[in-house]
Amino acid sequence: MGGTSRREFLKMAVASAAFLGLCSGNEDIILNALKFQPSIEWPKPTIMEKFYTTCGVCHSNCGIIAHTEDGVIKFVEGNPKDLHSGGKMCAKGIAGSYLPYAPDRLKYPMKRTNPEKGIEVDPGWVTISWDEALNTTAEKLKEIKETYGPQSIIFIASPTGYVERLRKAIGSPNKITHHDTCIITHVVVEKFTIGAKLWAYDFPNSKYILCFGWDQPSKAKVTLTRRFIEGRWKGAKVVVINPNTTLMSSQADEWIQIVPGTDLAFALAMINVILNEGLYDKDYVEKYTNFKEHESEIRSWASQYTPEWASEITGVPAETIRRIAREFATIKPSVIPIHKRDPPGPSYANSWKLVHAIIILNALVGAIDNVGGWLFTKGVTFPSLDKVFPPPPYPEPPIKEDICGRVKLPLLDKVKLGIFSTLANNILNKKPYEVKAAIIYHYNILSFPNPKKLVEALKKLEFIVTIDILPSESVQMADIVLPDCTYWERKGYSVRIYNGWYPQVSVFQPVINPMYECKSAGWIFCELGKRIVPEYFKKPDGTFFSSSEYIEASVKQALGISFEELASKGLWDKPGEFKPFTKLESMAKAGKKIQVYGETFKKYGYDPLPSWQPRRDKPTAEYPLYLIVTRPPVHRHGKTTDNPYLLEAYPENAAIIHPETAKALGINDLEWVWVESRVGRIKVKAKLFEGIRKDCVCLSHGFGHWSRGLIYGYGHGANDGDLVPDQTIDEILARKDPTGGACMSDVCVKVYKA
Amino acid sequence: MVEKLSRRNFLKAAVTGAGLTALFTSPITLSKAEETVNSYNKKPKAILIDVRKCIGCKACQVACKVWNKLPAEETAITEDEYTNPTGFSANTWCYVKFSEVKDEAGNISWRMASVRCMHCLEPTCVSVCPTKALKKLPEGPVIYDPNRCIGCKYCVEACPWHVPHFDEERKVIGKCIFCVDRIKEGMVPACVANCQTGALQFGDRDEILEKAHNSGAQYIYGEKEAGGTSMIFVSDVPFEKLGFPKVPHEPISTYKTDLLKSISGIGVATFIISLVGYFGVKMLVKRKAQVKASSKGV
The missing domain is CATH 3.30.70.20 (Alpha-Beta Plaits)
Structure with missing residues (x-):
């Protein structure tokens, strides 16, 4: 290689350095210029160890390969053999390698010394030993159970086998889970119309993808998005119905800017057109659905929902609705996907009916269990904790009614999921009884509708124990805090459900030693169980079981291989080709059909057909704007908004508002504003955006941490949940919603300068 | 002000945390056969x-x-x-x-x-x-x-x-x-x-x-x-x-000339000094161009 000689180079360098140093008055530069070291052409290669494990950021649970150096996770990549992710990861998963090293994570068990609780109250944490933490918790819970009865203890906890074992053994009916804010409408309606929860879509073979707010590319969930993009770029026509321009609508061939919460009217008019014009798949419908048995009733029901009628409600021209209905029924394979908090999720009062209407539409075109359509999940059944280590008979709870009123919703009770929206009211009103203690695991109180009311409710409790990784808001309300492990530090497996091709199980390995004194939640619940209800945490031989033993035994029983073998492979799979109608055929043999006409709904006193029902809250003179809520692609709710890498990429949420609307309100871009609903107000910056409807305000979810423990997340943005009303069980019953949805976007707001 | 995060802080945290907890099963690394070697x-x-x-x-x-x-x-x-x-x-x-x-x-x-x-x-x-x-x-x-x-x-x-x-x-x-x-x-x-x-x-x-x-x-x-x-x-x-x-x-x-002018325009003294730097760099650039021309086709 030619170039300047070293002598010339030095001369040159000194000259340049001198001139620069003089210019800037910076001696360091001069000194640096004189300190020559041998040049490197390539950065040094790093030697890393690699491990198969699973990403625990969201429930997609993508198979990943962790790279470690001296026992520290340095990088993470997708496992190329993973069907779900195709070896790719999203930003959340990549930044997840930061989590175990978060300087603000919970490190030791702690107890509260300040009896006062609430927002901006310093709990006065004191570090304690595991023995003290577990013993105090056990003693306190035992005492409350003896004094007030087991129903006075509530479990605001992800219902794992250990959590459920402890709850049932104590005799508490209070299983409180987040599903009414997330997915309950899908689970209940699919369960009682199709018989199973469907999660996967065969997008690569679809020709027409119609999305009622389905927005996965904007959320970057790899499992769903990459196949959608594949289908879209193989030529599928994509139609997106959404009041706002999203990253997803930017991938659409056609974008329809609907009035929020009126998607049901659009779907009903599509059913009307498809039935009237005879565009449905007659063979499929007769063979696999109960359409024929109820045809006249269905036809007369559908006849009222003309495109002209729907046009009045949705703000979409009747001709557009008619054309979309025809395209959907004729450009096949076609499919309407749904996932979590889209309009069919528990976002609006009519969301459960929208799920039913979408099931009807997918059935009419033969999309369910078909090529290019909506697929049944093909998982593996792992034996439950109760199967592996059978418990003695559980005690009959003295009071069966739960604090949230779940038992008043029989279909919800059957799917064994819980609700959040009624908890605060019922604790405050002591209805149907008084709550004295709470075990909070995995859930943050910021995920509740109107969480400030929940803070008031939790203040009334005598004792709260929180099991968490980061010092979340749930931690700030606790009396005892138990530090949980991250997914990098524990054993486990994931059956994974966003997959319709063949079963594939992914392993969780403890890639690094648990940091500090953190323990896995399984270990924590077993230790609490030993101390509170010991006979329920024993093996047949009378010794206590461990969470590790359960994981090993269940892997052995379900897959016939050892945990170590699963760990060495990373993934266990049973490849098989997708054959359409397999599941429907087996259902038909058992005399079961897709309930286009909801016989089960009718039996329980609910609407058998998704008749039109408006959204709950409509714009008023006081609150003239619709609130719409979305999620940024780099965050998973509030769980990642303390991660500096992800905060850098999306640091705060803003009130997205149309420039004309803003102008009328005298609001400029990036100015601070209040967004106010009938239950609360939040302060955020306004972001003017022409892509949103003029009657809407959009907020991204996951922000507004008020826990000062979260050193990065604290104070970024505001929580949209503060605007969302909580509910009473009577409101839900009056709406005749079998799913108990929390109506997480069914609210109107006003915006004004702060 | 929030403290800026650095990888060094991670490491520090990692080192403090390691070794404090027992009950750890060693994870299993990828076997050599599983590692993909790309050309x-x-x-x-x-x-x-x-x-x-x-x-x-x-x-x-x-x-x-x-x-x-x-x-x-x-x-x-x-x-x-x-x-x-x-x-x-x-x-x-x-x-x-x-x-x-x-x-x-x-x-x-x-x-x-x-x-x-x-x-x-x-x-x-x-x-x-x-x-x-x-x-x-x-x-x-x-x-x-x-x-x-x-x-x-x-x-x-x-x-x-x-x-x-x-x-x-x-x-x-x-x-x-x-x-x-x-x-x-x-x-x-x-x-x-x-x-x-x-x-x-x-x-x-x-x-x-x-x-x-x-x-x-x-x-x-x-x-x-x-x-x-x-x-x-x-x-x-x-x-x-x-x-x-x-x-x-x-x-x-052609950028170079304008660039150096704009950098060096602070006062007469600096101007003189910068001229030294400017010609120095120009010489270097010229020489590099020569070297490049001579090595073309290699």
Whole structure:
């Protein structure tokens, strides 16, 4: 290689350095210029160890390969053999390698010394030993159970086998889970119309993808998005119905800017057109659905929902609705996907009916269990904790009614999921009884509708124990805090459900030693169980079981291989080709059909057909704007908004508002504003955006941490949940919603300068 | 003020935490057979960036930070809802640039471009670097040697895309090095490795150019700009609408004179001193051009 000689180079360098140093008055530069070291052409290669494990950021649970150096996770990549992710990861998963090293994570068990609780109250944490933490918790819970009865203890906890074992053994009916804010409408309606929860879509073979707010590319969930993009770029026509321009609508061939919460009217008019014009798949419908048995009733029901009628409600021209209905029924394979908090999720009062209407539409075109359509999940059944280590008979709870009123919703009770929206009211009103203690695991109180009311409710409790990784808001309300492990530090497996091709199980390995004194939640619940209800945490031989033993035994029983073998492979799979109608055929043999006409709904006193029902809250003179809520692609709710890498990429949420609307309100871009609903107000910056409807305000979810423990997340943005009303069980019953949805976007707001 | 996060803090935390907890089962590493070994050739490499397929998930941006151990910066919502960080810095080598575009019907949509150092075929930054701290490798990467850097910032001024940035604290230039450490191990760059939609593809430049021409996209950027770059963008909307600068198709060499003038115009004394520097650099550049001319065809 030619170039300047070293002598010339030095001369040159000194000259340049001198001139620069003089210019800037910076001696360091001069000194640096004189300190020559041998040049490197390539950065040094790093030697890393690699491990198969699973990403625990969201429930997609993508198979990943962790790279470690001296026992520290340095990088993470997708496992190329993973069907779900195709070896790719999203930003959340990549930044997840930061989590175990978060300087603000919970490190030791702690107890509260300040009896006062609430927002901006310093709990006065004191570090304690595991023995003290577990013993105090056990003693306190035992005492409350003896004094007030087991129903006075509530479990605001992800219902794992250990959590459920402890709850049932104590005799508490209070299983409180987040599903009414997330997915309950899908689970209940699919369960009682199709018989199973469907999660996967065969997008690569679809020709027409119609999305009622389905927005996965904007959320970057790899499992769903990459196949959608594949289908879209193989030529599928994509139609997106959404009041706002999203990253997803930017991938659409056609974008329809609907009035929020009126998607049901659009779907009903599509059913009307498809039935009237005879565009449905007659063979499929007769063979696999109960359409024929109820045809006249269905036809007369559908006849009222003309495109002209729907046009009045949705703000979409009747001709557009008619054309979309025809395209959907004729450009096949076609499919309407749904996932979590889209309009069919528990976002609006009519969301459960929208799920039913979408099931009807997918059935009419033969999309369910078909090529290019909506697929049944093909998982593996792992034996439950109760199967592996059978418990003695559980005690009959003295009071069966739960604090949230779940038992008043029989279909919800059957799917064994819980609700959040009624908890605060019922604790405050002591209805149907008084709550004295709470075990909070995995859930943050910021995920509740109107969480400030929940803070008031939790203040009334005598004792709260929180099991968490980061010092979340749930931690700030606790009396005892138990530090949980991250997914990098524990054993486990994931059956994974966003997959319709063949079963594939992914392993969780403890890639690094648990940091500090953190323990896995399984270990924590077993230790609490030993101390509170010991006979329920024993093996047949009378010794206590461990969470590790359960994981090993269940892997052995379900897959016939050892945990170590699963760990060495990373993934266990049973490849098989997708054959359409397999599941429907087996259902038909058992005399079961897709309930286009909801016989089960009718039996329980609910609407058998998704008749039109408006959204709950409509714009008023006081609150003239619709609130719409979305999620940024780099965050998973509030769980990642303390991660500096992800905060850098999306640091705060803003009130997205149309420039004309803003102008009328005298609001400029990036100015601070209040967004106010009938239950609360939040302060955020306004972001003017022409892509949103003029009657809407959009907020991204996951922000507004008020826990000062979260050193990065604290104070970024505001929580949209503060605007969302909580509910009473009577409101839900009056709406005749079998799913108990929390109506997480069914609210109107006003915006004004702060 | 929130303390800035550094990888060193992670390490510190890791070391403090390790060894305190018993009950740990050793994890099992990948067997040698499971590790994929990729082949690697010395042909010039490139990245295809298909603006049409990008969904703005920012996996590339975050993967770049994590792989290269770059600290996260404090940001706030600014130009649009999504673009953050809003430009390159010594610690941000790759980011996703969001643009709102409007079609004839007035419909708004987003277009996203994952941007990083263009790794020009004839990089201006390299030609103005007086100490050869910046260097163009035959495989494409423009790499940087902090030990040779004197902090003159000529490269900062010279780059038409404003890529190199000087870190005033550490006195180093920060910019994308095309994951040269990964490429030479037969891996694709960290940003490309996690692109779930195929909007980013890595390969030999000639193959990438062919893909760009066959992509059906109307607009291509990077094939000829500044004499050609290693980043080949394709789009369905003109690049001006995505905020890309119009850059001449010839390699940029005329910049140098203007540049040095603008840097050195502070007072008479500095002017004289800067002349020394200016001629020094000019000599160097001239000599380099000679060397280059003589080594052509090798």
